[in-house]
Amino acid sequence: MSDAPGLRERKKIRTRNALIEASLRLFEEKGYDETTIAEIAAAVDVSPRTFFSYFTSKEDVVFFDHEMRAEEALHVIADRRPGESAMDLLVRAVRQSLDRDFADPDRSAESAERRTHLIESVPSLQARALHLLFDTQRRLARALHDACPDELDPVEAATAVGAIVGAARLAALTSRGLGASPPEVRAAARKAIDITISGLGSLGSPDDRPR
Amino acid sequence: MSDAPGLRERKKIRTRNALIEASLRLFEEKGYDETTIAEIAAAVDVSPRTFFSYFTSKEDVVFFDHEMRAEEALHVIADRRPGESAMDLLVRAVRQSLDRDFADPDRSAESAERRTHLIESVPSLQARALHLLFDTQRRLARALHDACPDELDPVEAATAVGAIVGAARLAALTSRGLGASPPEVRAAARKAIDITISGLGSLGSPDDRPR
DNA sequence: TATATATCTTCACTCATTGCAACTTTACAT
DNA sequence: ATGTAAAGTTGCAATGAGTGAAGATATATA
Numbered sequence: 001m002s003d004a005p006g007l008r009e010r011k012k013i014r015t016r017n018a019l020i021e022a023s024l025r026l027f028e029e030k031g032y033d034e035t036t037i038a039e040i041a042a043a044v045d046v047s048p049r050t051f052f053s054y055f056t057s058k059e060d061v062v063f064f065d066h067e068m069r070a071e072e073a074l075h076v077i078a079d080r081r082p083g084e085s086a087m088d089l090l091v092r093a094v095r096q097s098l099d100r101d102f103a104d105p106d107r108s109a110e111s112a113e114r115r116t117h118l119i120e121s122v123p124s125l126q127a128r129a130l131h132l133l134f135d136t137q138r139r140l141a142r143a144l145h146d147a148c149p150d151e152l153d154p155v156e157a158a159t160a161v162g163a164i165v166g167a168a169r170l171a172a173l174t175s176r177g178l179g180a181s182p183p184e185v186r187a188a189a190r191k192a193i194d195i196t197i198s199g200l201g202s203l204g205s206p207d208d209r210p211r
Numbered sequence: 212m213s214d215a216p217g218l219r220e221r222k223k224i225r226t227r228n229a230l231i232e233a234s235l236r237l238f239e240e241k242g243y244d245e246t247t248i249a250e251i252a253a254a255v256d257v258s259p260r261t262f263f264s265y266f267t268s269k270e271d272v273v274f275f276d277h278e279m280r281a282e283e284a285l286h287v288i289a290d291r292r293p294g295e296s297a298m299d300l301l302v303r304a305v306r307q308s309l310d311r312d313f314a315d316p317d318r319s320a321e322s323a324e325r326r327t328h329l330i331e332s333v334p335s336l337q338a339r340a341l342h343l344l345f346d347t348q349r350r351l352a353r354a355l356h357d358a359c360p361d362e363l364d365p366v367e368a369a370t371a372v373g374a375i376v377g378a379a380r381l382a383a384l385t386s387r388g389l390g391a392s393p394p395e396v397r398a399a400a401r402k403a404i405d406i407t408i409s410g411l412g413s414l415g416s417p418d419d420r421p422r
Numbered sequence: 423t424a425t426a427t428a429t430c431t432t433c434a435c436t437c438a439t440t441g442c443a444a445c446t447t448t449a450c451a452t
Numbered sequence: 453a454t455g456t457a458a459a460g461t462t463g464c465a466a467t468g469a470g471t472g473a474a475g476a477t478a479t480a481t482a
Contacts (some may be wrong), residue, residue, distance in 0.1 A: 008448055008459070036437065047462045049351035052439070086415045127342035131334070134341055137381055151415035156386035159378045159403040160411050166377015167370045170348055192370040199410025200298055200371050205365060219428070219479055247468065258431045267481065 007018075014182065016054050016064075017045040023061040028114060033123045059090065059128040061067040070136045073097045086148035091193060093140070094164055102186045109182065133169070137161050167192040227275075229255040233350050234272040239325060243333045272338040273330065273354045281347045284308045293415040297359035298371065302404060305375055306349070320393065327387075344380070348372050379405040 005013075020041040026035040037058060041048040055061050076093040086090075086122035099114070117126045138158075139181060145157035152160065175185045216224075233254040239244040249270060252259040267271050277356035287304040295303075312323070330336045349369075363371065382403035386396045406414060 008451080011448090011458085037439090038437085048438095049440095050461060053460075056439095058438070060275055061238060065214060083454075088410055123342070126345075127338040130341040131338035134337075138385070141381060141385060146414065154242055155382050155386050155399050155403070156406070156414055159380040160414055162381030162403070163374040163378035163407045165304060166380075167374035169377075170352060170369040170373030171366050174349070175366050178365060188366050192366075193372070195367070195370055196374045196407065197410060197412050198231055199412065200374055201408050201410065203298060203367055203371055217480080221478090223429085248470090249468085259431060259469095260432080260471090264429075267470090271467070 004167040009166055015044065015046060018053060020061055024115065024118075026109075027062070027118055030208075032118065032125065032208040043158075051112075059125055062115070062125055063128065066132050066136075066198050069097065070132075070139065071102065072100070073136070074139060077140060077147050079172050080147045086144060086157075087197060089147065089166060090140075090144055090160055091197065094168060094193060095190065098168065098189055102182055113182070133165070137165050140165075146169055163196050164193055169173065226255065226261075230257075230262060230265055232277050235322075235326065235329075238329055240275070243329065244388060262291065268339075270336055273326065274339065274343055277292060277343050279348075280308065280311065281343075281350065283311070284347070285354050285362055286351060288351060288358050291358045295363040297355060299369075300358065301355055301371055301375060302408065303350075305379060305404060306401070309397060309400055311380065313393055326391070331384075339379055344376070348376050351376075374407050375404055378407040 012100050019040065023035070023040050026040060026043065037051050038048050040061075041051050055064075073096070076096055077089060080089050103109075107115075119129050141154070141158040141161040144161060145152055145154045148157075168189040172185050172189040175188035180188065221284045230251065234246070234251050237251060237254065240246075249259050249260050250264050251272075264277075284304050284307070287307055292299050310368060314320075318326075330340050352369040352372040354364070355372060356363055359368075379400040383396050383400040386399035391399065
């Protein structure tokens, strides 16, 4: 699992990281649209053409860790705990992913914030983010059905994933838009998940009218 | 609200419609990526530059009716019926929008199918569709909160909209992906809405295991 | 009809993205 | 160590989306 990375591999990783860092730095310094691929390449001292052998598009650099994150969530689903219900499993997977968002082991909380802001403020990045998340939802739904074939048919699995992720996403975004702090945003997302599990019908009812 | 359209207005509408029809026709005949703005413009006999005074991007033509559809849904929310609960209102709005999808008064069912397929098969169109839908969800959530300020706070409204729309969308897509007919897809979306209202917790339980 | 105004067109330009062929570097077997 | 294959880079040329600005045209209006 880790014999000899090899010079070629190491160089590739270094270049990739350099491209990511230069891109994100430039996007923040001068703005996404104002930054050209040529500038990014120049900052890393590679040819513009090379950029496209690492990333398929300018947008993609921003989501460099997406595939890894998606796979983590899929692994949670695949490693269903004995006796765990499909919904508990799904909630565990989404919660873990959410926790990552708010406490990324690699990057600082500030850089995560900045990246979120970047994505939210650039339409094409927002569209790309939604597209990636959408694809992930499909994969999650399939994985969930595969993990619990006797509990959920494919469409039910899709319903569950769509509802949970959809609720958490819009709740988080709205919360953030209202000026909430990261921990508050996270709490809003968690609450959204809980509400969705227990049923939206419970909303507007007696319970939570504290605010 | 309808005194004299005026020649200028009529011409504009005609040009717009011609651009839409030519675009959709060409996209299907030769494929989206293979069709250029120049070709579309030539087919309608306007300058390529003019295309961009009607649509902000090549993708946008495909969603020519989106804003209208979004406003219809928002109107439903704004016209809350006396005594209607927030959730009933939301469900009514989403159901109506869904019905439009499967029985568009203007276009034929086949052309609707073809457009759906076009969007699903072209990544950039899919991303655009998701982005538009996302924006609509935000507007719906705000409208819902405005319509029922005593029943839902903004984040709860977002949770509800995100869950319902998210569930319906992924369920419909999955159903369609499984080869379901349009009526079946519609049924899947409706069921997803019902499940989400009553709570995902009810999934995988005793009830619906007919398939 | 004359004038103001909304549209359309032309032209020039930037930039993302891609295909291709030549070139350089790393890996590897002898 | 040396030669060759494989992988990765680069330069070059093109395509096509999207934009800004100035001038030409058509429509509306007094």
